[in-house]
Amino acid sequence: MVTGGGTTIDAPSGRPSPPEDETAPAVRLTGVRKSYGPVVAIEDLSMEVRPGEFFTMLGPSGSGKTTTLRVIAGFEPADTGRVELHGLEVTGTPPYERPVNTVFQDYALFPHMSVLDNVAYGLRVKGVGRRERAEQAAAALAMVRLPGVEGRRPAQLSGGQRQRVALARAIVNRPRVLLLDEPLGALDLKLRQEMQLELKAIQRELSERITFVYVTHDQDEALTMSDRIAVFSNGRLEQVGTPGEIYERPVNEFVAGFVGTSNVLERDGRRVMVRPEKIRLLAPGEDAPGAVRGVVREVAYLGSVTRYVVESERGEKIVVLRQNLDTSAERVLQERGREVRLEWRPEDASVLDHKQQEAEA
Amino acid sequence: MASSIAASRTPRARVSAALFRRPWLRAVLLLSAPGAWFVLIYLAALALLFVSALWKVDPLSGKLIHSWTLQNFEELVNEPVYRTIALRTIGIAAAATLTDVLLAVPFAFFAVRVASKRMQGVLFVAVLIPLWSSYLVRVFAWRLILAKNGILNSFLGGLGLGSVNIGYSNTAMWIVFSYIWLPFMILPVWSSLERVPDSLIEASADLGARGWRTFRTVIFPLILPGIAAGSIFTFALTLGDFITPTLVGGAGSTMIGNVVYSNVGIANNVPFAAAFAVVPLIVMGLYLLLARRLGAFEAL
Secondary structure, three states: OOEEOOEEOOOOOOOOOOOOOOOOOOEEEEEEEEEEOOEEEEEEEEEEEOOOOEEEEEOOOOOOHHHHHHHHHOOOOOOEEEEEEOOEEOOOOOHHHOOEEEEOOOOOOOOOOOHHHHHOHHHHHHOOOHHHHHHHHHHHHHHOOOOOOOOOOHHHOOHHHHHHHHHHHHHOOOOOEEEEEOOOOOOOHHHHHHHHHHHHHHHHHHOOOOEEEEEEOOHHHHHHHOOEEEEEEOOEEEEEEOHHHHHHOOOOHHHHHHOOOOEEEEEOOEEEEEOHHHOEEOOOOOOOOOOEEEEEEEEEEOOOEEEEEEEEOOOOEEEEEEEOOOOOHHHHHOOOOOEEEEEOOHHHOEEOOHHHHHHHO | OHHHHHHOOOHHHHHHHHHHHOHHHHHHHHHHHHHHHHHHHHHHHHHHHHHHHOOEEOOOOOOEEOOOOOHHHHHHHHOHHHHHHHHHHHHHHHHHHHHHHHHHHHHHHHHHHHOOHHHHHHHHHHHHHHHHOOHHHHHHHHHHHHOOOOHHHHHHHHOOOOOOOOOOOHHHHHHHHHHHHHHHHHHHHHHHHHOOOHHHHHHHHHOOOOHHHHHHHHHHHHHHHHHHHHHHHHHHHHHHOOHHHHHHOOOOOOOHHHHHHHHHHOOOOHHHHHHHHHHHHHHHHHHHHHHHHOOOOOOO
């Protein structure tokens, strides 16, 4: 039970929902394909979202993540395949009959209604009485930390406040699955980072009842908030995993390159990936077995860290990040042209395309 | 340094720089011509209308008497026939406006939300084509359609449905006005519908609302300014029209425009014509106030 502003938000009244399978995934897509004319937006997509988790679909624009969200919401019918929510098939069900609510990228607040009427819209449609509507809307606004703006119009609010109203309007209905389509995309960096933490806190509060499915192209956002991340590219799912798995054990070069910076190197006929911050620049005179020799070509001082580009003996360009723990801008900038040795732990080198490799072996 | 740059410029560049530094001067230059037009032609004519409505005509000599009197307005209020004509005019205007709303909203909705881009272009041209031909020709065409032995009745007769007798009647005027002004309703409704983002309609469905509810609570309030704009055209144009009543109206179809026309032309009583012409202005003013009261412009 979640409380906010002293009032309890109860399960929605109105239409009785059919019995659900408690063990079923919150969202299950099976073989979903969606095309717009000749353009294939998603191709043979199968994935499962677990109940209560914060699941992020991450990918560049045009990768199919938003289309997938719209197929789950019911705005776009899938060409083929099956959509299930908590074990109920909803493939052909219209949006207004699905137990999901959406936070839109442009917020989609009704401009001619007050904040209260916006937030209470879903309740009004369900036939909840006026007083109860107002109480639940106030509770939802308190939960998104925006109390006392009920009487205002959306146009009188800032971008961040509108974003919170859009969130309140969705969660007040207690959807089983909350879909968020790049909700922080229009906010400036500082506000976005604040909202990421708040959104995560709200999700933790609601996780017993609501599953979050989040779309973003921002890898930091995905790593900050998600329990699991699905990486999309060209209408296909590249990898699904925890932020740690995605970052430390990317399955291919696309995932390695899209999430964070990576060095992809050839070692013993296999392609391996090492993250820049896992590589150690050895002190002058220090040596280690298997260390790579090279010359510092570029130095960029970034405040908290310094980024080096080292050209190895094999001609590879290797990016190295080093904390500016016991050095200064003046000193690191003198390191250009220096001969260095690089070292990393074997477990930090992740073999790419290993599925393919295993199949070939 | 700045003076040397300015000195090296051509006169044209200096003028444009001077204008750049004085935004008010640019505004004055931009608005002077339309402003003069507006004040001299538009407001002056309107003022003259109000002033002459307070004059009268000597019944014997037919000459204008430039003294203030409310006699014209008293006559309008006290003569039952003028009250009937005014109410008929307002009634026909209201009926045509309502009919055009009922036709334009579904049409524009189909064009904006359902039709393909190609189809949209075809529909847009289809709306505009009637405006390329003469108003008179189109009203005459309806005269041929609605006459007793006209196209409509020969069509109904061919189907074995008998015939209707609506030529030269108020019904004919209602049909013709609704037809003639329909593009003026469709275009503003069309453009107001285009400004409603898809995401609002999706959000409404997402929050559980079916189509009709979404239309009532989201789409309709947002296109109401467009409907209001269209209705200003349909209503005001009907209030002032005298051609359609002349051509397709019958014995009991006299409208304000006809009275104005006959007082200016035949009876030579310009003050009375002016007084009667003030009535549509007052009606329009009241109509706009009512529309604002009902929130028609809130979504603007």
